[in-house]
Amino acid sequence: xxxxxxxxxxxxxxxxxxxxxxxxxxxxxxxxxxxxxxxxxxxxxxxxxxxxxxxxxxxxxxxxxxxxxxxxxxxxxxxxxxxxxxxxxxxxxxxxxxxxxxxxxxxxxxxxxxxxxx
Amino acid sequence: xxxxxxxxxxxxxxxxxxxxxxxxxxxxxxxxxxxxxxxxxxxxxxxxxxxxxxxxxxxxxxxxxxxxxxxxxxxxxxxxxxxxxxxxxxxxxxxxxxxxxxxx
Numbered sequence: 001x002x003x004x005x006x007x008x009x010x011x012x013x014x015x016x017x018x019x020x021x022x023x024x025x026x027x028x029x030x031x032x033x034x035x036x037x038x039x040x041x042x043x044x045x046x047x048x049x050x051x052x053x054x055x056x057x058x059x060x061x062x063x064x065x066x067x068x069x070x071x072x073x074x075x076x077x078x079x080x081x082x083x084x085x086x087x088x089x090x091x092x093x094x095x096x097x098x099x100x101x102x103x104x105x106x107x108x109x110x111x112x113x114x115x116x117x118x
Numbered sequence: 119x120x121x122x123x124x125x126x127x128x129x130x131x132x133x134x135x136x137x138x139x140x141x142x143x144x145x146x147x148x149x150x151x152x153x154x155x156x157x158x159x160x161x162x163x164x165x166x167x168x169x170x171x172x173x174x175x176x177x178x179x180x181x182x183x184x185x186x187x188x189x190x191x192x193x194x195x196x197x198x199x200x201x202x203x204x205x206x207x208x209x210x211x212x213x214x215x216x217x218x219x220x221x222x
Contacts, residue, residue, distance in 0.1 A: 037159075043204060043212045088159050107151070109161040 002026065004093050004110035012116045018079040021113045025072050025093030032074040033107070034066060037088040046089075049074050081117045088112045121145050124205060124213035132221055137192040139216045141205035150188050152179050153204040155215070161204075164190070195220045 005024045013019050025032050034046040045058040049068035066076040072093075078085055092107040122143045131137055141150070152164040165172050165179040167188060172179050176195075181188040192199055197220045205213040 042214045043206075090159070090161060092161075106163050106166060108163070109153075112159040114159070 004091060004108050006089075006091055006110040006113050008113060009111065010114050010116075012118060013081050014118050015081055015083060017081050018077060019081060019115060020075055020077045021089055021091075021115075023074045023076075023091035023093075023110055025074070025091075026095075026108055029093035029095050029108070030072050031094040031105075032068060032072065033092045033094070034074070034076050035090045035092070036060075037090060037112075038086070043090075046076065078115075083117050086115060086117045088114050120214070121211050122205060122207055122213040124203075124216050126216060127214065128217045128219075130219045130221065131195055133196060135195050135220075137195050137199070137218065137220075139190045139203050139218070141188045141190070141213050143186050143188075143205075143207050143211070145207060145211060147183075147207045149207075150181055151206045152188075152190050153206060155202040155204060157201075164203075192218075197222050 004026055007022045011019060023032055031050045033048040035043050036046055037043045046060055046064055047054055047058060047066050048056040052068045052070060063079045066074060068074040090109055090112045092109045094105045094107050122141060125140045149166055149168045151166050153161050154164050155161045164177060167179055167181040169181060169183060176193045178191040188205060190203055200219050202215045202217050204215045
């Protein structure tokens, strides 16, 4: 069974540009969560989608948005990029109805997209 | 004060040593997850715990819900165990990670 895939794996952008990242969950998984990881802040939750609906959102500005398609694939978009958006962006899928670590649903992570903003 | 505190933040040990990583949390939880992140970024889920103790190979995880504390132990540590270990208790709440380096 294929794992969670993310594209692209590496991306270099300049300030002010926008970027779209893609995540394909494990077949059958309907919950997709996105995380940002930086050396200073560690792992931070961005948002979670289930059945094309955003169910939870972390504390990030409106420049960060996402969506989920009917086949459960998800995209996240960052507009007007800032230097501080340089990070590893990870997505995770879950078989359960919730992507919350407060449940007994294992999260399966993708390899991440490393975004560098110059 | 963070809702989840991990200790130590960095740990260097020799191959074969017994390793303990601690996670203390202040929020009420139903489950706690231990994650492992290798250099390069990929994260894998090691354990999901709601009570007691779990064992996978050389890894053991324990949790005390009353004391709001969990530990991850590695027996007979090996250089391939070198990674960052993260405890997660809720969607928004993660430990800052423990960077473990095992020297041969």
